[in-house]
Amino acid sequence: MRDLTYYVAVSIDGYIAGPGGEFDRFLVEGDHAAPIWAKYGGTAPTALADAAGLSVEGSPFDTVLMGWNTYAVGLPGMPSPYRHLRQIVFTRGHQAPAGADGVEFIDRDPVDVVRELKAEEGKGVWLCGGGALAAVLRDEIDRLALKRNPVLFGAGIPxxxxxxxxxxxxxxTAVTPFESGVTLAEYTRA
Incomplete structure (x- = not known):
């Protein structure tokens, strides 16, 4: 049975994005980047990984789940952001934009979909956001991998x-602090 891992960057005060949906304060460079990529490779959009010379091979995941707002961050430039993974976007009213090849847009109960995915053969399933979808899937999440960043947003998307x-x-299961101030905190359901 496959695991669902909520792997996401988060501020010290528990937000995955600021009040305006911004996440540009999260550190992408520093001594944390290479070790975290070694463990969670393949979790950057395909085009960005290619541009940075990062291999998406060997990822612990073969499927990524997103709510519409998380997916829409890449529009219009990246309508199929994780081409190297099976991409599922949960939405109730948005249509697939042009170029969204390989992206499944689903208007079904996320819990039912995740249970079906867990019953399939394959690698892990990655929940990359957002907070509303995570709340719906909270009882299905097997692992948390939180890249806790040394910033405070004060408000935003929890x-x-x-x-x-x-x-x-x-x-x-592991707490790894880095000189950059990022801490990778990993948990498994008790």
Missing amino acids: LFESGDYDPAAFRP
């Missing part, structure tokens, strides 16, 4: 959208 749900327990 790691998990608030809601009325039971607390879930996770246990840390």
Whole structure:
């Protein structure tokens, strides 16, 4: 059975993007970049990885899940951002833009879709955002991999959208601090 991993950059105060949806304060360069890429390779858009000379081979994931807002960050320039992965975008009302070859746009219950994906053969499934989708899938998330960045947003898109749900327990499997100030905190469901 495949695992669902929520792998995402997050501020110290728990936001995956600032009040205007910005995420440009997250550090992409520093001593954390190479070790994190070695562990979670293939988690950059294909064109950006190619431009940086990073191989997308050997990724722990073969499928990426996104809500519409996360997907739309790359529009119009990257309508198929993760061409090296199976791409699934959850949306209720948006149509596929031109050039979105290889992207599946789904208007179904994300929990049902994830359960089907977990039953398939393959590598891990990566939830790359956003906070609303993460909240819906909270009980299906097997692992958390949080690139905690040394910034405060104060407001914005939370790691998990608030809601009325039971607390879930996770246990840390690794916490790796870097000189850049980024800490990779990894957890598995308890």
